[in-house]
Amino acid sequence: EPEVTQTPSHQVTQMGQEVILRCVPISNHLYFYWYRQILGQKVEFLVSFYNNEISEKSEIFDDQFSVERPDGSNFTLKIRSTKLEDSAMYFCARSTGPDSGNTIYFGEGSWLTVV
Amino acid sequence: AQSVTQLGSHVSVSEGALVLLRCNYSSSVPPYLFWYVQYPNQGLQLLLKYTSAATLVKGINGFEAEFKKSETSFHLTKPSAHMSDAAEYFCAVSTNNNDMRFGAGTRLTVKP
Numbered sequence: 001e002p003e004v005t006q007t008p009s010h011q012v013t014q015m016g017q018e019v020i021l022r023c024v025p026i027s028n029h030l031y032f033y034w035y036r037q038i039l040g041q042k043v044e045f046l047v048s049f050y051n052n053e054i055s056e057k058s059e060i061f062d063d064q065f066s067v068e069r070p071d072g073s074n075f076t077l078k079i080r081s082t083k084l085e086d087s088a089m090y091f092c093a094r095s096t097g098p099d100s101g102n103t104i105y106f107g108e109g110s111w112l113t114v115v
Numbered sequence: 116a117q118s119v120t121q122l123g124s125h126v127s128v129s130e131g132a133l134v135l136l137r138c139n140y141s142s143s144v145p146p147y148l149f150w151y152v153q154y155p156n157q158g159l160q161l162l163l164k165y166t167s168a169a170t171l172v173k174g175i176n177g178f179e180a181e182f183k184k185s186e187t188s189f190h191l192t193k194p195s196a197h198m199s200d201a202a203e204y205f206c207a208v209s210t211n212n213n214d215m216r217f218g219a220g221t222r223l224t225v226k227p
Contacts, residue, residue: 042220
């Protein structure tokens with residue numbers, strides 16, 4: 001099954017700036033996720049998104065984060081005011097849904113560096 | 116909530132030797148279990164998954180894992196390690212609430 005495609009692959013941003021990370025259009029997918037991986041650490045769940053709504057979010061996903069999928073197009077993660085500790089690899093993912101064992105397929109990741 | 120624990124953050128084996136990466140899970144409902152591999156500077160690739168069918172699951176690259184409910188384990192094995200197996204391996208668990216939680220990862224090193 002095809003994985004999701006993410007852009008940009010790498011972004012460097014100044015602390016305090018807004019960043020938007022994108023999954024390119026995949027019109028027939030319903031379940032989406034964002035995960036992040038700080039360098040050398042485990043993969044951490046951020047948020048799950050189903051039927052154009054957030055279905056679950058972790059304690060990491062605070063008010064500076066938001067997700068949207070306007071008009072069934074790109075699935076985006078926005079970080080409003082980046083902090084140094086937001087530097088990480090951010091993975092977009094999709095799943096086949098609970099009827100298929102919740103297998104999650106990951107994109108190649110967007111590497112965010114906050115300076 | 117479900118969780119997984121990977122025993123050993125770093126495992127080193129010789130080429131041709133058995134690979135054993137340990138994973139124990141915790142879940143209040145029947146879990147789905149997964150192993151993912153991450154090669155340097157790459158994303159996560161699904162190795163194999165357990166979804167309540169056969170307890171011995173075969174994956175890509177010669178890896179397999181066995182679901183043992185009595186031990187709450189889902190250890191990953193490969194009979195003979197290859198240099199190309201060097202990577203980070205993540206065990207993960209999900210349930211019907213459609214999210215997934217990862218273990219801390221195990222870095223596999225293969226010595227020539």
